[in-house]
Amino acid sequence: MSLNVISIEPYELTDVVVSAWSSTECPFFYMHACLFSNLHVSLPFDNFTVGVLRALNVDPTQLHPNTWASIQAFSLICDVFRLSPTPSHFLSYYTSHPTKLALWHSLVGHSGNVLFGSFATSYKNLKEKFPKVFICPEGAKYFFDEVGRSKFPLSWTSKSTEFKEWSPPPLSTKEKEIYSPFDGFPCKLPMRKLVAVYTSPQCWEAFKGTIICLFSVDFGFFSLLG
Numbered sequence: 001m002s003l004n005v006i007s008i009e010p011y012e013l014t015d016v017v018v019s020a021w022s023s024t025e026c027p028f029f030y031m032h033a034c035l036f037s038n039l040h041v042s043l044p045f046d047n048f049t050v051g052v053l054r055a056l057n058v059d060p061t062q063l064h065p066n067t068w069a070s071i072q073a074f075s076l077i078c079d080v081f082r083l084s085p086t087p088s089h090f091l092s093y094y095t096s097h098p099t100k101l102a103l104w105h106s107l108v109g110h111s112g113n114v115l116f117g118s119f120a121t122s123y124k125n126l127k128e129k130f131p132k133v134f135i136c137p138e139g140a141k142y143f144f145d146e147v148g149r150s151k152f153p154l155s156w157t158s159k160s161t162e163f164k165e166w167s168p169p170p171l172s173t174k175e176k177e178i179y180s181p182f183d184g185f186p187c188k189l190p191m192r193k194l195v196a197v198y199t200s201p202q203c204w205e206a207f208k209g210t211i212i213c214l215f216s217v218d219f220g221f222f223s224l225l226g
Contacts, residue, residue: 004137005136006134007134007136027144028135029155032068032130033131039119046075048084052090057161059153062153093115094166096161116189117189119192
């Protein structure tokens, strides 16, 4: 990543994480430190991640880390199967009921069709470490559209998206065949083992071994992918 795209600075105690940047400042947003250290989230976000944040109308810190882990795991599975992850297909596995009492926006898997288990039940120092990500002029295209609107919220929103069921767009016969591997996965895939693949230099082999041991997938499908 070019140093001219973003600049990351430590969180200062005087910062207000829910506040927005003004037009006179260099645009910025905050991230949970654990997204880098534990979940291996990279910047700038890809189109899939940007689409999820925009669909839910939340900024990065407003989304609970377990949901971030789900995004990472879903993206990994799609990458291995040569699929293009879309927000609609990802969100179709979840329901969302944000409340005023909740500090963060979380997605809850549909009963009987929970794709991933939780990455962690608690996150140490979650409320204390928020790296501040400044968007450099050269990196604006990754975070803003052609007319200068941010591609996702850069600060906390008061109206995150609530839904009971997110319907993905209709799939063609070929697309249904391509996405068929998801139908063969058991519920509550082991999130921690999936996300750990991001730290492996042999990402493909590590994930392939995880699939063999945990998911009992027919690897005749993988041989077709080359």
